[in-house]
Amino acid sequence: MRYLEPRSLPEALEALSEHGEEAKVLAGGQSLLLMLHSRLIHPAVMLALQRLTELSGIAYQSTEGLRLGAMTTQRMIETSPLVRQHCPMLAHASSLIASVHVRSLGTLGGNLCHNLPGADSPPALIALDATVSLASRRGARQLAVAELFRGFMDTVIEPDELLTEIVIPASSLGRRAVYLKHCVRDVDPALVGVAVSLTPADDHIRCADVRIGIGGVSATPYRALSAEKILRGQRLDGSSIAAAAAAASDDCDPITDAHGSARYRQKMLAVFMRRALTAAWKQDNQNDL
Ligand SMILES: Cc1cc2nc3c(=O)[nH]c(=O)nc-3n(C[C@H](O)[C@H](O)[C@H](O)COP(=O)(O)OP(=O)(O)OC[C@H]3O[C@@H](n4cnc5c(N)ncnc54)[C@H](O)[C@@H]3O)c2cc1C
Missing domain, CATH: 3.30.43.10 (Uridine Diphospho-n-acetylenolpyruvylglucosamine Reductase, domain 2)
Incomplete structure (x- = not known):
């Protein structure tokens, strides 16, 4: 070699x-x-x-949002004052990965490209509407994070391409956002990972917009579009949250592995969807459910 x-x-x-x-x-x-x-x-x-130091680092601009180099380690993200201030949900999701040792070496780009079912960054970045840049000698292209994943531990990255950067748009940074992980041991990937980012309507009763990223339950992380549709523009309360959680659970295509059965994952998805949506809605305590 x-x-x-x-x-x-x-x-x-x-x-x-x-x-x-x-x-x-x-x-x-x-x-x-x-x-x-x-x-x-x-x-x-x-x-x-x-040696590619230009691929490592975190930058914030109020108009563009957060830019994270692909070689930025999970530990840098977890401890970054910029990420903690502007996107605490991502700092929290990074802090749940494995151990300090793994997080000090593992990178955000590697976490996305490896596409391990149950990886913590993908659902968080999907809910945050993040994009990735892929570069090759042929040029560069940008994709939504949700479009990166093709199948079990497989991505759409071509053999001559490198993932260089991840961008979280400014429009995602002020939103209420929560990532919840369910796993057997702290070092394990998620059996179920649910990330929610939402904006309440001006009346503080309805949900103006919501994005939900899900990991762990299926071969690839994905966006829970049917659950989002149930909630968008609607009153956010116990019954709409239960309906969205049930829709996500019905829609998922769960896997069975050594950590948990497909049936268990499907049931836990509904539980963690309910918890994540409730926690995100209550985040600023403006309107209790
Ligand atoms: C004990 C243990 C527990 C773990 N637990 C968790 C967990 O709970 N949650 C979680 O999310 N992850 C977990 N992981 C995975 C960990 O987060 C890894 O760091 C991550 O999956 C890979 O990042 P890396 O930088 O080490 O990538 P590498 O291992 O170096 O590479 C991984 C893959 O990505 C490709 N790749 C890497 N960077 C690029 C790039 N810029 N462009 C194109 N291709 C690229 C590589 O070719 C390879 O195929 C765990 C790992 C271990 C060892």
Whole structure:
């Protein structure tokens, strides 16, 4: 196996253009190295991103929102004053990943690209309407985070592409937002992960807008569109929340694995949907349910 350490983004894209099909990109290594040690993958070329400092960092602009480089570690996100101030839900979701050790090495880009069912960042970013930038020598393209995932641990990223940046738009930053995770042990990925971001209507009784990201229950994270439809523009109370939770539970296509059965995940999805929606609605205590 050849080990390449490009020193700039153009150099990395050049290497991927040449070796993409036979190469693997190495970010924090928290998932990739396990797969390598288990002999699940046999790349001819390992392309390490550690020297690409331009891919690491967090920036905030009131018009654009939050920009997070793909190599920003989960620990940087969890502890960033900018993220804690403008998007506390993402800081909280990052803090629930595994252990400090894993979070200090694992990156946001790696977490998205690995697409492990039960990963914590994807549902949070879906609810926050985030986009990703994918770069290659052919150019750059932007996708909604929800469009990134193709199937079980699979994404639409082409072999010559790198995920370079994640953007959370300014319009998502002032919203009430909650991420809840249900797992057996603290280091486990989510059996069920529910992220909600919502804006109350001016009357503080109805829900003007809501976005819901779900992880853990199916092969890929996704947006709970049917539940959103039930709530958008409606009075938010116990019965509309129960209806939305039931719709999400009916719609999901749960997986069974060593951590939990499909039936258990489906039932827990309804429970955690109810809790997340209620917590988000109550966040500023303006109008109790
Ligand atoms: C014990 C343990 C517990 C864990 N628990 C959780 C958990 O509770 N919740 C959770 O969300 N995650 C969990 N994880 C996963 C962890 O968050 C990983 O950090 C993450 O999945 C991968 O990030 P990484 O930077 O280490 O990526 P790597 O392992 O380096 O790479 C992962 C994959 O993404 C690709 N890749 C990485 N970066 C890019 C890029 N910029 N462009 C294109 N492709 C790229 C790699 O080629 C590889 O296929 C756990 C991991 C471990 C080891």
